[in-house]
Structure formats: C-alpha cells, structure tokens
Amino acid sequence: xxxxxxxxxxxxxxxxxxxxxxxxxxxxxxxxxxxxxxxxxxxxxxxxxxxxxxxxxxxxxxxxxxxxxxxxxxxxxxxxxxxxxxxxxxxxxxxxxxxxxxxxxxxxxxxxxxxxxxxxxxxxxxxxxxxxxxxxxxxxxxxxxxxxxxxxxxxxxxxxxxxxxxxxxxxxxxxxxxxxxxxxxxxxxxxxxxxxxxxxxxxxxxxxxxxxxxxxxxxxxxxxxxxxxxxxxxxxxxxxxxxxxxxxxxxxxxxxxxxxxxxxxxxxxxxxxxxxxxxxxxxxxxxxxxxxxxxxxxxxxxxxxxxxxxxxxxxxxxxxxxx
Numbered sequence: 001x002x003x004x005x006x007x008x009x010x011x012x013x014x015x016x017x018x019x020x021x022x023x024x025x026x027x028x029x030x031x032x033x034x035x036x037x038x039x040x041x042x043x044x045x046x047x048x049x050x051x052x053x054x055x056x057x058x059x060x061x062x063x064x065x066x067x068x069x070x071x072x073x074x075x076x077x078x079x080x081x082x083x084x085x086x087x088x089x090x091x092x093x094x095x096x097x098x099x100x101x102x103x104x105x106x107x108x109x110x111x112x113x114x115x116x117x118x119x120x121x122x123x124x125x126x127x128x129x130x131x132x133x134x135x136x137x138x139x140x141x142x143x144x145x146x147x148x149x150x151x152x153x154x155x156x157x158x159x160x161x162x163x164x165x166x167x168x169x170x171x172x173x174x175x176x177x178x179x180x181x182x183x184x185x186x187x188x189x190x191x192x193x194x195x196x197x198x199x200x201x202x203x204x205x206x207x208x209x210x211x212x213x214x215x216x217x218x219x220x221x222x223x224x225x226x227x228x229x230x231x232x233x234x235x236x237x238x239x240x241x242x243x244x245x246x247x248x249x250x251x252x253x254x255x256x257x258x259x260x261x262x263x264x265x266x267x268x269x270x271x272x273x274x275x276x277x278x279x280x281x282x283x284x285x286x287x288x289x290x291x292x293x294x295x296x297x298x299x300x301x302x303x304x305x306x307x308x309x310x311x312x313x314x315x316x317x318x319x320x321x322x323x
Contacts, residue, residue: 010065013171014077018087020094021073027125028068030303031095035129035250037140038153042160045175054167054180055136057082057089061180063167064090080168095127098253103293111289113273116297119304126299128253132222135215136181137250138233141243142207143200155198162198163190184215207238226254249295256294258287264308265298271308272301 011017028051035053036044045052050067060081067075076090091097102108109117131137144152160179163186167178182190187208195205211218214236221229229252230244242261248254259265260280270278273286287294 010171010173011075011077014065014079014083016078016083016087018076018078018090019069019073020076020091020096022094022096022127025125026068026072026074026094026127027123028066028074028094030123030125031127031129032066032093035131037156038149040153040157042157042164042177042179043136043181045178047175049173052170052175052178054178055082055086055131055133056180056183057085059085061165061168062086063170063174063178065170065174066090066094077170079170079174082168089132092130092132092253095129095253097130098128098255100127100296103255103296108290108293112297112300115272115304115306116300119300123300123303126303128255128295128299129250130253131251134218134222134229134247134251135184135187135212137247138211138218138239138243139181139187139208141246142204142211142238144246145204145207145238145243147199147204151199155200158198159190159194159200162194163187184212187212203238207236210238211236222251226252226257230254230257255296256292258284258294258298260284268306268308269298269301272304272306 029046032044032051032053033046036046043054050065052063052065054061054063056062062078062080062082062085064086065077069075074090074094076087078084078086080086104120109120112120140152140156143156160181161177163182164179165182167174167180190205192202192205195202218233221232224232226248230241230248233239233244233247234241240261242259245254245257245259248257249259260283266280266283267277269283269286270276278286287297290297
C-alpha cells in the first residue's frame with residue numbers, strides 16, 4: 001500500500017519531522033500491522049492518508065503519522081511533548097534493524113518449504129518492527145492470556161477509552177478518538193471493579209499489577225537481546241513463554257521467538273508444513289531446521305494465504321499462555 005505524501009499544511013503544523021529511506025523494498029502496513037490489537041485498537045489508525053499511532057515516551061506523549069512518499073521514503077510527522085523521543089525511535093519502529101540477508105541466503109532459502117519461499121518472494125517488503133516499549137506490548141498481551149482474542153480486545157478497548165488519554169492534538173487531519181495507552185502508574189490505579197467491567201478476570205489483572213510494580217526494570221529490558229529480555233520477563237509470576245514471545249516479537253523485532261502454548265499456532269504450523277495437526281513439541285521439531293529465523297518462517301506461512309482446515313466444533317479456549 002502506497003500512501004500519499006503528507007499535505008504541506010499538515011507537515012508545517014507538526015512539532016517535528018523525519019524522513020527515513022529504506023534500503024530495500026518496504027511496506028508500511030505489512031510491517032506495522034503486527035502491532036495493532038485488531039482493527040479497533042485505539043492507539044493506532046491505518047488510513048489512506050497515513051499510519052497514525054500515539055504512545056508515551058520518557059518526555060511525554062506523542063502523536064505520530066507515518067506515510068510513504070513518492071520516492072519510497074517514509075515521512076514521519078510528530079506532535080506533542082514526546083515528539084523528539086518518538087521520532088528517535090522511528091527507524092527501529094519501521095524495522096531498520098531487521099536483517100533478512102541470512103534468511104535470503106541461497107542455501108538457506110532453498111531449505112525452506114515451497115510455500116515459505118513463494119511467500120517470501122511475494123513479500124520482500126516486510127520488516128519486523130521494534131517498538132522498544134515493553135509495557136505497551138506487555139499489558140495487552142497479558143490481557144490475551146487464556147481468553148479469546150475477541151474478549152481480550154474488547155476489554156483492552158474499554159480500558160483504553162476509560163483510562164488512556166487523548167493523543168496530542170495534530171490538527172484537523174488527525175483520526176478522531178486516537179488514544180495513548182495508560183502509563184504504568186495509571187494502570188496501577190485502575191480499581192478492581194473496572195477490570196471486572198472490562199471482562200478481565202482477577203488472575204490476569206493481578207499479573208498486570210505484579211508486572212507493573214517492576215515497570216522501570218521491565219522497560220530496561222528493551223536494551224537487552226530478545227532472548228535475555230524474554231527470560232528475565234518470565235521471572236514475574238504469570239508471565240510465561242507465550243507472553244514473553246509475543247512481547248519480544250513486537251518490542252525487539254525478534255526473528256526467532258515462537259509463541260509456545262498458543263491455542264492455534266502449533267496446529268496451524270503442523271497443517272501447513274505436513275498436512276496434519278501437531279502440538280507444541282511437534283511444531284518446535286518442525287521448525288528446528290530454521291532456528292534463528294522461526295518467527296520469519298511463521299510470518300511467511302501466514303502471508304502465504306494458507307488456512308488451516310477446520311477440525312470439529314469450536315470450543316471455549318483453554319490454554320496455558322500465562323504459564
């Protein structure tokens with residue numbers, strides 16, 4: 001998707017701006033899409049005029065608009081007290097540190113399943129984004145433990161609109177209702193009855209509270225390698241392999257983290273690669289030849305268009321993602 005250049009008046013009204021030149025084919029929407037918690041995520045808006053997001057930086061909140069220019073560069077416009085800090089993280093957010101060269105090396109590429117090779121050929125513009133924002137990724141991931149995605153996202157939207165804050169004003173062109181996720185201190189002040197109204201059970205809300213009491217230490221994990229950050233996260237009760245993997249995929253752009261314990265993933269990967277369902281250990285065995293790039297393989301399977309056959313009736317989700 002190519003997004004039109006920012007109108008001159010919008011660019012002139014921004015508090016700060018930056019232009020980033022990718023050194024390869026680049027898709028803004030395919031790269032950043034993994035960060036959205038559904039199409040109704042209050043902190044994101046993907047529109048024809050640009051990809052909008054709002055978040056908190058150490059200097060305060062920022063509203064960010066990203067768009068692709070005619071020459072393939074990405075223009076970033078920022079509003080709010082966190083503009084400078086927000087723009088400093090834009091290249092990493094856009095996947096500047098994501099290196100596919102080893103994955104695309106001919107011998108490695110030839111070892112991949114045909115569907116993965118074909119998906120990669122059609123999707124050379126995908127990068128893995130790195131937000132570097134641990135709490136922003138961790139809280140909604142905890143909310144997705146042991147419930148359906150629909151339930152989790154409904155609860156997240158409720159909490160965002162109830163306790164998040166309005167994004168810094170960006171003029172008439174900004175999306176209505178864009179919100180900044182609560183800070184750690186604001187999350188910690190949410191009373192128990194509001195978690196209940198959001199449909200978040202006491203186990204998940206308690207995990208959020210436990211984690212955010214260590215918010216400063218958690219944010220420091222952004223500077224560590226993904227595997228080390230994931231391991232340190234799991235010291236907190238209620239944060240397990242699944243949660244840690246889902247977080248570092250977004251915060252670190254980790255090319256290898258696999259969400260072991262996911263209700264659907266193992267069966268999906270098994271069906272894609274062998275035509276048969278499998279469990280977590282079977283999925284890890286199937287992906288072992290491509291260790292170091294397992295998340296890339298999974299992303300390419302998803303982009304291949306493969307759909308897992310339906311096996312029997314749908315059931316209420318029971319999994320172990322919080323352990």
